[in-house]
Amino acid sequence: MSEATCDIAIIGGGPAGAAMAVALRDQAPFLSVTLIERTAYDTPRSGETLSPEVRLPLSRLGVWGSFLRDGHLASRGTASCWSRPEPSTQDTHMSPWGSAWHLDRARFDERLSLEATRLGVQMLRLTTLLDSERLGKDGYRLHLSQRKAGATTLRARFVVDATGWKATFAMSQGARRRVRDRCIAVYGTFQRRTGEPFPTEALVESCPEGWWHSALLPNGRVAVALVGDGDSLHGLRWATPQPWMALLDQAPATQARLAVCDFAGESLVAAPILVGQLDAMHGERWVAVGDAACTQDPLSAQGVASAMDSALLAAGAVGQYLRGDSEALRDYEATLQRRFEDHLRLRGHAYREEQRWRDAPFWKNRHEAFPAPPTAHQQHSTPGGLPT
Template sequence: MSEASYDVAIIGGGPAGAAMAVALRDLAPFLSVVMLERTDYDTHRPGETLSPDLRIPLSRLGVWSSFLRDGHLASRGTSSCWSRAEPRIQDTQMSPWGSAWHLDRARFDERLSLEAARQGVRVLRLTTLLDVESIAKEGYRLHLSQRKTGALTLRARFVVDATGWKATFAMTQGARRRIRDRCFTVHGAFQLRPGESFPTDALVESCPEGWWHSARLPSDCVAVTLVGDGDSLHGLRWATPEPWAALLEQAPVTQARLAACDFAGEPLVAAPVLVGELDQMHGERWLAVGDAACTHDPLSAQGIFSALDSALLAAEALEQYLRGEEDALCAYEQTLHLRFNEHLHRRSRTYLEEQRWPDAPFWKNRHTAFPALTPAAGQRSAPAPTGLAP
């Protein structure tokens, strides 16, 4: 049986993968592109809070108008209780790009996937990569599993890894992730009671164990996330919500906002948070994009923006590479590396601003992690924390 062949196979249909598919079709419509997504966009995807400059990459991708129609919740910005007990707001209402946004992540991801399909990308949902076979200058043979039809294979001249922090394809090519920090999040859902109101700004509130993030999402859901590490949350069990809820009671500003809500009763969702980058972001006929290349601290609230931005950069680099510019992929990797180092500098300064619990394990770990980091020339002071629901 003959195999389908494509110029580019994108593994992963999240924001980075789908954005790259759209951008690549725009830059080089003659290329055949297939995108593989392991879900049907129906799995749990915690909402996220994004800054107004999200409008920039979405406009470049041609999906800003459809984004506005999709029911995401506009926000005035983020309040933070960081280095102080009283909240201060970083108001975005005067931003030239408009309001901040609380996303319905499943809807957002699927919207980008639908746009990719509209642009001529073949989108294979419920499809998982099983194995990779190099076929020299012809590229790669991908062995796949589809939930509905079973096993299949396809060929691709070039592969884009958009599989998130696991970087599934890049790891098969010898790449390894340089981890700069390890945390994890524990996420719980609340429901706003009928007739009650909830602030449109997200809230970041630091605590001895780490920091809390809370935000109202579409459908009157309020997402509440605790970010900690293995030392600060050691010994706690998340099979039941009581230990998590007990810590939440010690976050007074977050707790006060939740007075208008009821706990939804759904199981808590725990997930790792790795701050790091691949030691190799491209190789022979492949590159990594989004979280597969670099994973940022969720405190920056730049995960989605960085994924879209890196996808646009990667699409340009790949189009140049396929036209014979051999250095294009190296330049792409160098740009991401420089931006990741800038992120580490900003992150270090922001965590050092919180000095109320210097002996608490979480803060002691953060304060001593990068003592040698010094700001790059011309760098500004650290911005106020914005945060997201990772």
């Protein structure tokens, strides 16, 4: 049986993986690239709020024009009730990069994959990695399962892990995640009533259990999430929405904007949030990008942009590595480590700004995990705009 081959196999077709595929074809068109995605981009994906700076990686990838045509919702920015009950707005009108954006995530992810395909990337949808074999200097043999074709193999000189926080391939190679914080996000969906106005800015509202995030999506739906941790949400059950709705009743700013909406009646979705990084972001002929390498706190609203930035950085490093530069991947990892430590520092400052519930479990945990430096000038930051 013939075996498919490629120079670079990218596992995971989300923003990091698809951006990596596009960047590789642009920077090293002589390399053959295969992008492996377990879905057909037809399953629901959580909405995402992007800062205006996302224009920079999208422009570098050559997809800014198609992004604008895809119907994502422009936003004024982020309003926050943080350390005070009254909302304040971080307006993007004066940003040199334009507005912030609320994404249709499935459409966004697929757009990047279509651009990769247009540039000559082989796209394997509905395909899952089962196992891998190390072939030394020849790379890896990947054992795949395709929904229609069944079991198959792919031989790659180099592998990119873009499988999100699970880092499936990197973990199989011995990497381990250093978790710096653990939270839980519980998502629910509302539907704006026809003809009713709804603010375009996202809203972050802190509460004793953690913080709420709400944002209008392009289809008139409103995504609402409660972020807490195992202590602050202990004992609550999400099989029915009543406990979640009872907590939402105690978030006045969020409740006020939802007055023109109806609960969609769909099941709540609980997802872990692990803030951390791999202890090894690269190894013999492999590298991790996006959330597989580092997972940030969603409070920063920088997850997707940071994932694409890491993919652009990794694309250059992989090209140099395959041309004989043995230090390129080490330099890539060092850069991501510095950026992640900066993120943690600014994240800690943002959580310390909220002092109203400092003895509540969620806030006590954050304050103890990220105490204030003994001496240092503190940069002011606001939720939804935490610099990275």
